[in-house]
Amino acid sequence: MAELSTLDLTPGGQTAHVWQGGDPLSPTLLFLHPVTGIPRWGGALEQLAQDFRVIAPYQPGWGPAKDDLPGVRDGLDLVLFNVDLLSTLQAGPAHVVGVSIGGWIGAEIAAIRPDAVQSLTLVNPLGIWSEQHQGEDIFAQHPGQPSAVLFSDPAKRAELLMADRDQLDAYVEELLDLRASAKFLWPIPDTGVGRRLVRIDTRTLVVTSDADQIVAGQLGDIWRSAIPGAQSVEINGSGHLADLEAPEALAEIVRDFALEGVTA
């Protein structure tokens, strides 16, 4: 079973709120959550924990770390946070899996600290802008159900994001998670990471979802072609949040790629 704990990181001194699950002796996997954070232990995290020691921090500003947002200004601060976390946990190089905004953070870590990354899987990554493939604006949605557009079917929001939680708290957290995302992606999700992708020399897989209304498949091609040697694969029947909508399929893809070097 997984555990949510609070750690003080060295040398940065920040506080991290981290889910950890799986066998501590299994290969380490750093999971970088999407714009909606981590609603609960479950989904792809639970699946991945069968094969990996899963480390899944809330990035500063998300979930229980909501008040830490002012302390981070840009992608470099997020890279340092995650590198410090791995260092504090003495976790060594990790298989890094980033979904949505987590894909951007994962790519930055691989570009800046390649020694910390054993393999890189980017799932529906945000952070590169294309005029031709803009997708829906995640920040211009109906305030009553702001994350509905992230699912292949809007009704899945209630089931996969909000269920089994206090509805008021879950809604406030949903808005605050999107606020944290906006800090880095507003008003256009162009973080400049595209200029740094050429530095990535880690084995990389770009995963897209065929029903993602935010990151079009063509945008996945732009990521893949910008990262030397990267491969790509598509998940069927999932929207932007593949970790929630297609947990088994995503975990299988990650397992095959990270541990076996196989791409479906």
Place this chain on the structure above:
Amino acid sequence: MKFHWFNLMPWPHLPDDFRETNRSVWVDVDSRLYDPVEGHRVYNEYLDQLEYAASLGFDGIGVNEHHQNAYGMMPSPQIMAASLTRRTKDVTLLLLGQSIALYNPPTRVAEEMAMLDVMSGGRLVAGFPVGTSMDDNFCFGSNPATLRDKYRENHDLIRRAWEDPEVFSWNGEFNKIRYVNIWPRPIQKPPPVWIPGGGSVETWDFCAEMGYNYSYLSFNGYVRGEALMQGFWNRLGELGVEFNPFQGAFAQQIVVAETDDQAEQMYTEHMQYFFDKCLHVYPGFADAPGYRTENTIRAGLRAGGAQGLGIAHTLTWDDWVREGYIVAGSPDSVAEQIEALATKLQVGHLVSLLHVGNMPDDKARASTKLFAEQVMPRVKHIWEDYEDHWSPKPIGSQDVATPAPVYSGAN
């Protein structure tokens, strides 16, 4: 009680099927609906109306700021206010306001407001709203996650730029300026600051802390505004601030005719235009993530969410009057409603929206004249026992410059 004439400056020619053919009056409204030549006429008509109101004895005339908006065509309130400085004499220029978080550097705002205060002889009220999510986040691209921090820093910088006689450096999170030393400096030290707001708890505390006027700008009307204004007064009381009605302002749509029936006949179509077309805002632009603080979100959820504007266009004239969306009718009826408004809201300043929707000039003037001559004299006495610390203190008449006559040719 003090009365400020205000015109949102709507585009008056939105088509009948506007709601069906446009998802929003704001942000991504179809620009092809705007005709610049007709716009020239409309701007001049609206500015004439503001000057007309000044001549009728209103305490203030007001301008504001909106962007990419077909119901509010003043992207720059400073430009509008500047045009009003020359043909008005003693009326307050209520600049309500400038979204100060949007400007980089904000010393530009300090400069322009100082210019206005000097040009007008010290008649400026400086409005510092956070601004709407539509304007700030979606039209100007300002980051909602940092908007309020930036607002506060920009506020502090503007105030210091007005008041610190020394050259100073500013090493902020959002502004880095090695030499701050604005010219000109405002006449008023400083101009009275009003904070237009829509119910944010933090804004109330800010007004209490700084001693600013809080202006509730809503189109929901005074009946629905009561709970919110009472929240403001209660908060001031909790913080130990002595009650003074002039620390509060409220915006209210008002239409006056000779009789109640005549008011309904004259103005229904223009109110309908406003509620139906001008308030047709796509909800996805109303509240970018981070625009509201967690406290304000939770307070809103406890209060059951915002109700009212979404249905206003489906209501009838009688509903609008009964529920206070509009103050309307004969001078007697309007005076009674103003008294009720003052009692409920306890505000000393009324931002009087006397031009509404696509109202033509003759109706706007008729309504304005009746209000000035037959309503204001009957309700001005309200709150006369309180001293107004939130109105400008202009220079004396002996120092007021008069524009020279325009040279009309060699003959």
